[in-house]
Amino acid sequence: MKNGAGLSKKPLKRQTDKVLFLQILLILAGILAIAAGIWRDEVRTVFMKATYICLECIGIG
Numbered sequence: 001m002k003n004g005a006g007l008s009k010k011p012l013k014r015q016t017d018k019v020l021f022l023q024i025l026l027i028l029a030g031i032l033a034i035a036a037g038i039w040r041d042e043v044r045t046v047f048m049k050a051t052y053i054c055l056e057c058i059g060i061g
Contacts, residue, residue, distance in 0.1 A: 037043065
C-alpha cells in the first residue's frame with residue numbers, strides 16, 4: 001500500500017523499529033553507566049563537582 005508521496009509504509013515501520021531499538025539500547029547503556037558509578041562510590045564526587053560548578057556560576061565559589 002502506498003501513501004500520497006509514493007512511499008510504502010514498510011520501510012517506515014522498519015526505520016521506526018530501528019529507532020526504538022537504538023533508544024532502548026541507549027537507555028540501557030545509561031542505566032549501566034549510572035550503576036557502575038554507584039558501584040564505584042563516585043556519587044559523592046559527582047555531587048561535589050556539581051556543587052562547585054553551581055557555586056562558580058553564580059559567583060560565590
